[in-house]
Amino acid sequence: MNLAPAAPGCACASPIGNPANVSVPDEALTVLREQFTHSESGAGRLVLVTGPAASGKTQLLTRFLPYAAESGALVLHATGAPDEQRLNAGLVDQLFTNSALPAAVADQVAAILSLVHQAPPEEHQPGSQVEATPAVTDSEICRILLGLTRTQTVVIGVDDLHFADESSVRILLRLQRRIRSSRLLMLVSHPDAAGAAERQLLGLFTRVAHDHVRLGPLSAPALGQVASELLDEPVDAELTGRLHELSGGSPMLVNALLEDYRRSERDGQPVTGPAFVHAVSTFLQRREPPLHQVAAAIGMLGDELSRDTIAVLAGVTEDIAENMTAVLAGAGLLAHGRFRHAVAAAAAVDSLPPAARAQLHVRAARLKLRQVAPASEVAAHLVAAGQPTPAWGVDVLRRAADRAAQADEIGFAVRCLDLALSAAPEPGQRHAILDALARVVWRVNPSAAAAYLTELRHDPETVGTEPFTLARHALWNGEADLFGKAVADLARCPDRFDAPAAAKLTLAAQWHFGRCEVRVEPPADPAPRHSDPWRHTAAALVEMWTVGTNDATTASAEQILRNCPLGDITLESLLTAILALAYDNRSKRAEYWCAMLSQQAARRGAVAWQALIDGVWSGIVVRRGDVAQGVTRAHAALRLLDTQSWGVSISHPLTTLLVANTAAGAFDAAAATLREPVPDAMLGTIGGLRYLRARGQFHLATDRVLAAISDFQRYRRLMARAKLDHLSLLPWRTDLAEAHLRLGHLVAARELAKQQLERCAETDTYGRGSALRILGMLAVAAERPILLGQAAECFKRSGDLLELARKLKVPGQESRQPVNQTEPALVGAPKALRVVSAPDTPAAASGEPPESGALTEAELRVAQLAALGETNQQIGSRLFITVSTVEQHLTRVYRKMRIRGRSQLAEHLASSVLGSAG
Numbered sequence: 001m002n003l004a005p006a007a008p009g010c011a012c013a014s015p016i017g018n019p020a021n022v023s024v025p026d027e028a029l030t031v032l033r034e035q036f037t038h039s040e041s042g043a044g045r046l047v048l049v050t051g052p053a054a055s056g057k058t059q060l061l062t063r064f065l066p067y068a069a070e071s072g073a074l075v076l077h078a079t080g081a082p083d084e085q086r087l088n089a090g091l092v093d094q095l096f097t098n099s100a101l102p103a104a105v106a107d108q109v110a111a112i113l114s115l116v117h118q119a120p121p122e123e124h125q126p127g128s129q130v131e132a133t134p135a136v137t138d139s140e141i142c143r144i145l146l147g148l149t150r151t152q153t154v155v156i157g158v159d160d161l162h163f164a165d166e167s168s169v170r171i172l173l174r175l176q177r178r179i180r181s182s183r184l185l186m187l188v189s190h191p192d193a194a195g196a197a198e199r200q201l202l203g204l205f206t207r208v209a210h211d212h213v214r215l216g217p218l219s220a221p222a223l224g225q226v227a228s229e230l231l232d233e234p235v236d237a238e239l240t241g242r243l244h245e246l247s248g249g250s251p252m253l254v255n256a257l258l259e260d261y262r263r264s265e266r267d268g269q270p271v272t273g274p275a276f277v278h279a280v281s282t283f284l285q286r287r288e289p290p291l292h293q294v295a296a297a298i299g300m301l302g303d304e305l306s307r308d309t310i311a312v313l314a315g316v317t318e319d320i321a322e323n324m325t326a327v328l329a330g331a332g333l334l335a336h337g338r339f340r341h342a343v344a345a346a347a348a349v350d351s352l353p354p355a356a357r358a359q360l361h362v363r364a365a366r367l368k369l370r371q372v373a374p375a376s377e378v379a380a381h382l383v384a385a386g387q388p389t390p391a392w393g394v395d396v397l398r399r400a401a402d403r404a405a406q407a408d409e410i411g412f413a414v415r416c417l418d419l420a421l422s423a424a425p426e427p428g429q430r431h432a433i434l435d436a437l438a439r440v441v442w443r444v445n446p447s448a449a450a451a452y453l454t455e456l457r458h459d460p461e462t463v464g465t466e467p468f469t470l471a472r473h474a475l476w477n478g479e480a481d482l483f484g485k486a487v488a489d490l491a492r493c494p495d496r497f498d499a500p501a502a503a504k505l506t507l508a509a510q511w512h513f514g515r516c517e518v519r520v521e522p523p524a525d526p527a528p529r530h531s532d533p534w535r536h537t538a539a540a541l542v543e544m545w546t547v548g549t550n551d552a553t554t555a556s557a558e559q560i561l562r563n564c565p566l567g568d569i570t571l572e573s574l575l576t577a578i579l580a581l582a583y584d585n586r587s588k589r590a591e592y593w594c595a596m597l598s599q600q601a602a603r604r605g606a607v608a609w610q611a612l613i614d615g616v617w618s619g620i621v622v623r624r625g626d627v628a629q630g631v632t633r634a635h636a637a638l639r640l641l642d643t644q645s646w647g648v649s650i651s652h653p654l655t656t657l658l659v660a661n662t663a664a665g666a667f668d669a670a671a672a673t674l675r676e677p678v679p680d681a682m683l684g685t686i687g688g689l690r691y692l693r694a695r696g697q698f699h700l701a702t703d704r705v706l707a708a709i710s711d712f713q714r715y716r717r718l719m720a721r722a723k724l725d726h727l728s729l730l731p732w733r734t735d736l737a738e739a740h741l742r743l744g745h746l747v748a749a750r751e752l753a754k755q756q757l758e759r760c761a762e763t764d765t766y767g768r769g770s771a772l773r774i775l776g777m778l779a780v781a782a783e784r785p786i787l788l789g790q791a792a793e794c795f796k797r798s799g800d801l802l803e804l805a806r807k808l809k810v811p812g813q814e815s816r817q818p819v820n821q822t823e824p825a826l827v828g829a830p831k832a833l834r835v836v837s838a839p840d841t842p843a844a845a846s847g848e849p850p851e852s853g854a855l856t857e858a859e860l861r862v863a864q865l866a867a868l869g870e871t872n873q874q875i876g877s878r879l880f881i882t883v884s885t886v887e888q889h890l891t892r893v894y895r896k897m898r899i900r901g902r903s904q905l906a907e908h909l910a911s912s913v914l915g916s917a918g
Contacts, residue, residue, distance in 0.1 A: 044179030051215030052330025080163030217249025250332025478681030585799030651687030769794030
């Protein structure tokens with residue numbers, strides 16, 4: 001062992017570094033044993049054990065003292081503590097709390113110490129009446145201790161000397177000067193002196209002869225050796241290097257890292273887990289408060305580190321901040337003034353008592369505000385403090401919440417606004433915060449947002465707040481009157497209500513209410529209506545509701561989808577555009593936008609947006625014939641929000657489930673859907689009318705014709721009351737006509753179908769197809785194929801595969817067997833169709849032997865998809881069959897139906913159904 005030059009008055013100075021064991025350095029332990037041997041021979045020693053905090057000083061004493069006791073020595077042990085520094089002879093009192101002491105000695109010491117404890121703890125000035133008392137007691141205690149060495153070796157171990165009281169220090173110094181010819185070994189541990197007071201205390205013990213053992217951090221090679229021994233497996237250089245990087249060679253941290261590594265999956269990387277956090281927290285909690293405060297301040301400040309900022313935040317002087325930083329660096333926690341790992345920084349903050357932690361966060365917020373830090377950084381500390389914010393923090397919290405909402409950090413935005421609300425003194429300020437809370441919360445929980453709006457709705461002074469929020473709430477809950485109030489408020493806000501905003505709000509109102517009596521116009525707009533592109537685009541798109549889809553509505557839909565970012569007020573505009581594409585036989589394009597917007601909403605944490613988008617998407621999927629996927633998507637949408645949060649928009653997934661399960665013959669599932677609670681206001685919206693229509697069709701499919709008529713008439717009356725008779729997507733006349741047809745009321749059915757056909761615009765392919773289908777059923781045999789073929793062509797043009805399959809059946813002839821919902825096939829069609837032979841077709845004239853007249857289920861699926869214009873490759877992909885198989889099926893279909901090709905499929909499929917029904 002290499003010995004450093006001895007300090008003046010020292011017997012030897014032995015710096016101990018690179019120990020071979022993390023818990024107790026063996027080299028240091030060997031030195032102590034040697035000193036113990038010298039003491040046994042009558043050459044007493046004082047050994048000063050120093051080193052950085054957490055370098056193993058306590059562990060060294062803990063391991064050596066039992067060894068000394070086993071060797072026959074009387075061991076007296078004491079540990080300094082901050083709370084006992086003002087207790088007279090508190091450390092010495094600990095030394096004599098030992099059952100191995102002779103009873104007479106114990107009684108004698110107790111009597112002396114009782115006198116010491118009665119004396120005031122402060123220093124006595126020379127000349128006072130009690131001046132002689134300390135000297136007498138110190139001398140007496142030293143005499144007793146030295147007397148014990150006459151019969152056996154005595155070992156005194158004192159840990160954390162820097163926390164010793166003044167009386168105990170005086171007694172230990174007196175002993176130190178008298179042990180050279182005694183069998184007494186004194187072991188005193190002291191951290192590396194950082195402050196002036198500690199350096200002064202340490203200087204008292206180093207003035208006279210002593211031995212010095214200094215513990216240092218583990219080197220990387222020594223750490224690797226220790227890790228291999230403790231893990232009982234080889235440790236590579238990468239793991240060793242990472243352990244050293246995280247711990248700085250601190251035995252305390254290395255022990256903790258190895259413990260976490262043992263408990264982990266051992267992927268070759270150390271883990272800063274529970275043991276590491278516990279080690280850091282325990283180390284700080286057992287030290288003096290300034291050290292913990294400085295550590296927490298460094299942890300909070302992150303990269304904004306300087307001696308003065310640390311001192312201000314920790315509430316200490318700059319000298320103390322510098323000293324405590326040195327202690328933390330010596331303990332391996334800091335490197336270059338920063339925590340080596342974020343977990344350690346968090347542990348330093350989290351292990352503070354709650355009140356101290358809250359106070360530190362408030363000081364950090366005030367400090368960062370003075371430093372002109374971003375509002376989000378200041379607000380983060382105010383939120384973390386968990387206590388009422390000071391008045392100056394309200395504006396900071398609001399700015400931080402706005403930024404967080406823009407970044408889709410909804411949780412943080414809500415916490416900022418809730419805290420700001422609790423401290424907002426002015427009504428106007430409070431209303432603005434309530435408005436912001438409602439907007440942010442609505443994205444994830446519309447029902448919770450309603451709680452914030454309660455105060456705004458009934459307060460006449462809320463005009464100055466953001467009226468879009470009330471409009472958003474009114475639309476979601478189907479409250480037309482409240483929507484009108486919000487629009488009236490908007491008219492008084494010309495700086496916030498421009499043409500684009502009016503267009504988006506118009507589309508949103510149309511989505512929920514259809515023709516809305518509320519006039520949504522921007523105030524004081526000098527530009528002519530026809531010259532504004534937003535108004536023009538919105539006007540073209542809303543024609544979908546009245547005259548069906550056309551090139552203009554499709555072009556407008558694409559413009560809306562490309563130019564409107566997903567947001568609170570644009571949600572319904574985007575969905576209207578998507579629906580326009582779906583009803584213009586562009587379901588793939590519509591689903592593309594659904595998928596993109598749904599993913600965007602999920603990524604942004606906007607659960608309410610995603611739920612509505614997925615609910616609408618489910619209806620589009622079912623409309624193109626994929627019942628199973630539509631049902632799955634509708635259920636997934638319903639799981640995103642609780643029933644109360646859905647508002648009137650719950651109509652979309654519920655309607656999908658009703659339509660899909662009815663078409664599939666899954667009537668129990670459809671009935672279960674009808675038992676789901678819905679808000680009363682829902683029936684006053686377009687979605688609610690569609691729900692009523694789907695319920696009526698379910699009753700019709702289950703032979704409850706009168707119940708179906710009741711539903712159809714109800715949604716007819718609601719449409720008339722709301723002046724929505726113009727809506728092309730809700731052809732109530734053909735629904736009632738079909739019900740009358742079931743009852744045999746042929747005249748009423750024919751009249752209703754004619755009315756529907758007369759009112760339909762040429763572009764309203766859905767309404768026209770519904771009317772033509774009823775008229776075809778009522779026509780004479782010669783006219784039936786023509787009318788039903790025209791109906792099929794209308795449904796084909798609109799892309800409604802499900803409606804095509806359903807409408808090509810004669811009422812009363814539907815299959816009652818549930819369809820396998822896992823198949824991507826058309827649903828609701830008969831299992832096989834018998835074809836009516838057409839003797840004038842080329843196949844009949846050719847003399848070729850016709851195949852069997854019944855189409856198989858597989859042939860029917862292929863035929864229906866081909867009738868809709870899908871290519872052979874698309875059909876194969878949808879039905880999971882090869883293109884060759886598709887071609888074979890179509891060849892057999894043409895032969896059985898005796899037609900030339902797919903251009904005649906729709907018409908002949910319709911006439912085939914009638915033929916089989918006849």
